[in-house]
Amino acid sequence: MNAALEVTGLSVRYRRTWALRDCSLSIPAGRVAALVGPNGAGKTTLLHEIVGLQTPTGGSIRVSGEVAFVAQDKPLYDGFTVTEMLTFGRRLNPGWDDSAARSRLTELGIPLDRKVTGLSGGQQAQVALTLALAKRPELLVLDEPLANLDPLARHDVMRSIMAEVAGGEMTVLLSSHVVTDIRDTCDWLVVLNGGRVQVSGDIDDLLAGHLMLSGPAELADGMAARAQVVAASRTGRQASLLVRDTPVLDPRWNAHQVDLEELVMAYLRSPESAALPRPAGVRR
Structure with a gap:
């Protein structure tokens, strides 16, 4: 599949202080990608680079098509009505789809004559999202939309x-530090840490491609010597290891598949670990 976004060796x-250091990633078109990381990991900096709000120190970014950013x-003007926000968006964007924007807000029950300050937080989020969608972007970038x-x-x-x-060919990249927000909606994962x-x-x-192992602590060093260990912990005589590229297991190890939260948390707790030695290839 074609890539909607390619980032190569990006540094800021x-x-x-390095906010980003040699970051590379590739996201296929049509995916909903989650950018996950702790506060201060550089998520907002990366998104700002992708949408062109900052100039990188090094590296390159390639985006296929129009980009919209929330x-x-x-970013809404408190004193504007919803209609005035739509007018503002139409005048700034040649490819603006005003009919779709108005229909979407009407379906959501958001009064077009109400000022932004009179809307709930959820309604404001929907208005901001509608303004971005009305540009008909190929890539929609959302910084902590929830x-x-x-x-x-x-x-x-x-x-929404x-x-x-x-309903289209749009690719979405959204940042979050809450795994539950992305578990049922995203199909691509980017973990940014440090x-x-x-x-x-x-x-x-x-x-x-990852497995959680638990077994005798005295076997941990031997397993670490022949498997790619992402994270390890020991409690008394028991050891727990998250490994990738499943090794041949000693029958004394118990193994289970990891869920998304276990995977993300293991990497965030082990900032020196990386799943990929080079950027992931684009495939479906």
């Missing part, structure tokens, strides 16, 4: 995103 430096603070929303609003926003992806990409790939493939 602020004086003596920042975490939902921040500060209640559970119902979070569900509604994610459902999935509906838009299902300014570098640890994981980038199809979620099903990543889960299938």
